[in-house]
Amino acid sequence: MGRILFIRGGAVGDFILTMPSLRLVRESLPGNEIEVLGYPSIASLAVAARLADRVRPLEDPRLATFFAPGAALDEEWCAYFAGFDVVVSCLYDPDGYFAGNLRVAGVKTLITCPYRPEETLPHVPAAFQFAKPLESLGLYLEDASLDLDYGVDPGPESAETGPLVALHPGSGSPKKNWSFEAWVRVLTALHREGRVARFLITSGEAEEGVIGTFLTQLETRGVPHAHLAGRSLAELGSFYRRIEGFLGHDSGLSHLAASTGAKGLLLFGPTEPGIWAPVSSRVRLVRSADRTLGGIDEGLVMGEARKLFTAS
Known part of the structure; x- marks a missing residue:
């Protein structure tokens, strides 16, 4: 050996x-x-x-x-x-x-x-x-898509009734993040249209000081959600494998979600999706023409999200 x-x-x-x-x-x-x-x-x-x-x-x-x-x-x-x-x-x-x-x-x-x-x-x-x-x-990579099982019990949050969609509203750089307000409007619409019963919001150290503001905005809009923080990456990966799909940016957790074979919608700004996006037929990409997150149209995001999550 x-x-x-x-x-x-x-x-x-x-x-x-x-x-x-x-x-x-x-x-x-x-x-x-x-x-x-x-x-x-x-x-x-x-x-x-x-x-x-x-x-x-x-x-x-x-x-x-x-x-x-x-x-x-x-x-x-x-x-x-x-x-x-x-x-x-x-x-x-x-x-x-x-x-x-x-x-x-x-x-x-x-x-x-x-x-x-x-x-x-x-x-x-x-x-x-x-x-x-x-x-x-003599080893040639022909398929870079992943469908991994991290083998960890994700806990009761993944057993919620109805479609559960995860959102990681941050990334390693503020330049790669869409505004909280825009995400709140999209999540509110997806819930009211019956496409998503509940959202799972994940956050890490980069969002520690601001995630409370985002959660408060969701509560004000009456959007059902749970907040997940302080979990290992393997635990998060096990959550992602069991949910309806995920939303996010060009971030490590988006790559983690895609590595489980989950379907998702990712927003790209300054980074090149042809290089940095997960290789997956189940992941949709939205990118603005001016390569900024502020240039991404909410209507376009909603249209892509509706294709991903059908109404119940």
């Missing part, structure tokens, strides 16, 4: 866009152990989805020397890296120091993947770009 190591930092969306590569290796080389060196709160998704066997934290300060030329490398980490038959690194390494030190540590087969995708024309989805270097192993 061989051992394969994936090294992947980055945010939630970056990691999920690498999961088609993990699935490709898992399915193509089923007899191999796969380990991920990354941020456990994010990389544990791969273990929950049975795409990897274990995760080791990337935050060890002893790894800092691997990013410096000619540095004295930690012996324990050298032995760790040398213990893998293949190492796939997706870390930011513009000068190649990390890759060079991995070879000094004894890594025989090293595959370096881009930390960020190229955004030149013609646009190629990030998931395919991240998987491209695996072709050196």
Whole structure:
């Protein structure tokens, strides 16, 4: 049995866009152990989805020397890296120091993947770009869509009667967010038309100081909803797998929802959906002509949402 190591930092969306590569290796080389060196709160998704066997934290300060030329490398980490038959690194390494030190540590087969995708024309989805270097192993990614089960009991919120639709009204950047007021009007209309019985509002650290305002607006409009916060990504993924669909922006949680095979509607502004959107036939995209969220027409969003969620 061989051992394969994936090294992947980055945010939630970056990691999920690498999961088609993990699935490709898992399915193509089923007899191999796969380990991920990354941020456990994010990389544990791969273990929950049975795409990897274990995760080791990337935050060890002893790894800092691997990013410096000619540095004295930690012996324990050298032995760790040398213990893998293949190492796939997706870390930011513009000068190649990390890759060079991995070879000094004894890594025989090293595959370096881009930390960020190229955004030149013609646009190629990030998931395919991240998987491209695996072709050196004879592995070719033909389908980047995901339909993963994270295997966690989502709890009573997912058992609500009637269509339950999730909305994550934030993202990693305010420039990628539609206004709370616009979302409230859309959610109100979907509920009054009988298309959505109840909404599940998710929030993270980025929305911690403002999510209360959004929830108050929903309450004022009489829109039935539950608020979900402080859950692990695997728990959230299990929620997304059981709901009617999701609404959101270009965010890590939108990628998480799409990775479960859920249908959804995503709004894009400054980022290029041809690169950054989830690869899924079940996800609809809306983007403004001026590449700002403020330029997205509410009527267009409602029209797409009506196609996604039929009235009961």
